[in-house]
Amino acid sequence: MPFDVARIRQAHPALAEGYAHFDGAAGTLVAEPVARAVAGVLGGAVSNRTTAFAPGRRALAIVDAARVAAGDLLGADPAGVVFGQSATALVYTVARGLAGTWQPGDNVVVTRLDHDANVRPWVQLASAMGVEVRWAAFDPATGALPFAAFEPLVDARTRVVAVTAASNAIGTVPDVPAIAALAHGFGAVVHVDGVHATAHLPVDVAALGADYYVTSAYKWSGPHLAACVAAPSQWERTAVLKLLPSSDAVPERFELGTPSFELLAGFTAAVDFLATLDDTGTPDDAGTPDDAGVLNDAGTLNDAGTPDGAGVLDGATSRPRRERVLRSMAAVHSYETRLFERLLDGLRSMPAVRVLPAPAGGCPTVSFRIAGEDPATTAARLGDQGICVFSGDYYAAEYFTAMGLRETGGAVRAGIYHYTTADEVDRLLAAL
Numbered sequence: 001m002p003f004d005v006a007r008i009r010q011a012h013p014a015l016a017e018g019y020a021h022f023d024g025a026a027g028t029l030v031a032e033p034v035a036r037a038v039a040g041v042l043g044g045a046v047s048n049r050t051t052a053f054a055p056g057r058r059a060l061a062i063v064d065a066a067r068v069a070a071g072d073l074l075g076a077d078p079a080g081v082v083f084g085q086s087a088t089a090l091v092y093t094v095a096r097g098l099a100g101t102w103q104p105g106d107n108v109v110v111t112r113l114d115h116d117a118n119v120r121p122w123v124q125l126a127s128a129m130g131v132e133v134r135w136a137a138f139d140p141a142t143g144a145l146p147f148a149a150f151e152p153l154v155d156a157r158t159r160v161v162a163v164t165a166a167s168n169a170i171g172t173v174p175d176v177p178a179i180a181a182l183a184h185g186f187g188a189v190v191h192v193d194g195v196h197a198t199a200h201l202p203v204d205v206a207a208l209g210a211d212y213y214v215t216s217a218y219k220w221s222g223p224h225l226a227a228c229v230a231a232p233s234q235w236e237r238t239a240v241l242k243l244l245p246s247s248d249a250v251p252e253r254f255e256l257g258t259p260s261f262e263l264l265a266g267f268t269a270a271v272d273f274l275a276t277l278d279d280t281g282t283p284d285d286a287g288t289p290d291d292a293g294v295l296n297d298a299g300t301l302n303d304a305g306t307p308d309g310a311g312v313l314d315g316a317t318s319r320p321r322r323e324r325v326l327r328s329m330a331a332v333h334s335y336e337t338r339l340f341e342r343l344l345d346g347l348r349s350m351p352a353v354r355v356l357p358a359p360a361g362g363c364p365t366v367s368f369r370i371a372g373e374d375p376a377t378t379a380a381r382l383g384d385q386g387i388c389v390f391s392g393d394y395y396a397a398e399y400f401t402a403m404g405l406r407e408t409g410g411a412v413r414a415g416i417y418h419y420t421t422a423d424e425v426d427r428l429l430a431a432l
C-alpha cells in the first residue's frame, strides 16, 4: 500500500519554506493540528486545575487526555505516565528517585551507545552513592550493541540497566527484550531511552520489558514536552523531593509545579496525528485536537472541559487509537526503511564518504564524514543549499569518544522522517 507522504506533508505547512529536513533526530517540525491545539489552549479559557469551574476542569481534562494519549502511543498504563520538560530532566528524576536505596557494592549498567541523557545521570548518581558503573560496549566494526555485551556485566548486585531503544547517532536497535529479561532475572530495573525509537517504530513497553521508558514529543511532530512511562507500582517505589501541599499520588507527585497545559494538549494532538499516518485515516478524521475532547476542530475550547467528545478516557475509544498508532508506525517504518536504503546506497557509492557502520534493521539515521572536510563544514555547506543536517556528537558522547571521532568534530547525521521524500534524498546526495 502506498504511503501518502503528500498528504502528510500538507499537514506540515512549515515544509513550504523549502528546506529538506534530515534533522528529525534533533527535532521535527510540528504537525499543523499540534500547533492548533497548543494555540487553542493559549487562546482559550484554561485555568489552573480545579473541579470548581469549567476552565479549571478543562485543565484537568487536558492532563488526563495527554496521559491516555501517551498510553496509547507506548502501550502503557495512563496512570503511570509522568510528564516533564525534557527526557533529560525525566531521566534525572528517575535516577535520583532510585539511587537513594543503592548501597556500596551495587552496580549500574550503562552503554557506550546511548545518548548522554541515559548515561550521565546514572554515572553521577552512582558516583554520589559509591556504586560501581559498568559499561556495555558496542562493536565499533559493526555498530551493534550485542546482548553478549551485557551478559558478563549484570549480576545480583545490578540495580539498573540503562539502555537505548535506538541509537540517535547510527540507528542501532539493541535487543532490549533480551537485555531486559537478563536484568529482570537478577532483579534489576530496566530504564529504556525511547527518544529516538518512538519516532520510527511501533512501541510496546511491555514487550520491550522496560520498567521505565522515556520519550520526547518534539522528535515525533509534537511540542517540547517529554513523558516517562512506568507501571504505577514502579513509580510507587520511586522517591521524589516535592513540596508539602502538592499531591503525593502517582503519577502527579513527580510533576513539579504547574504543568504546561498547552504543551500537553499538543502532545495529545501529536499522538492523534501519528495515528493517522497510515493510508486509512486522514489528518482531519482523527488528527484534530478534538480527539483530546477539549478542543474542537477550530482549536477552540468546548464548554464541558471534559474529554467527552471522543471519550478518550474510556477504554473503548482509546483502544482503537492504540491500534491506529501501531498500524501507522508500522507503515512509517516500512516507508522510512525504503527511503533509507536509497540514502545509504547513494552515500556508499561515494568514495569520499565514510559511513559509520550500523547493523541493518535499525532506525533510518546515518552518521558519515567526508574525506578532507570537517563535519561542521559539511553541515554548513548543506545548510546553504537548503538541506538541514546536524554535525558533532549530538550528545552521543561516549559513542564518538569510543570511535575516536569526538575530538575531530564527530560526524554529520542525516535521518529520514516520515515527511521525507525520495526527491529530498536525491537532493541531499547531489549536494554532497
Ligand SMILES: Cc1ncc(COP(=O)(O)O)c(C=O)c1O
Pocket (backbone or CB within 6 Å): 025, 026, 085, 086, 087, 088, 089, 115, 117, 118, 164, 166, 167, 168, 193, 194, 195, 196, 216, 226, 395
Ligand atoms: C536518544 C536520545 N535520548 C535523549 C535525548 C534527550 O532528549 P531531551 O532533549 O528531551 O532531553 C535525545 C535528544 O536528542 C535523544 O536523541
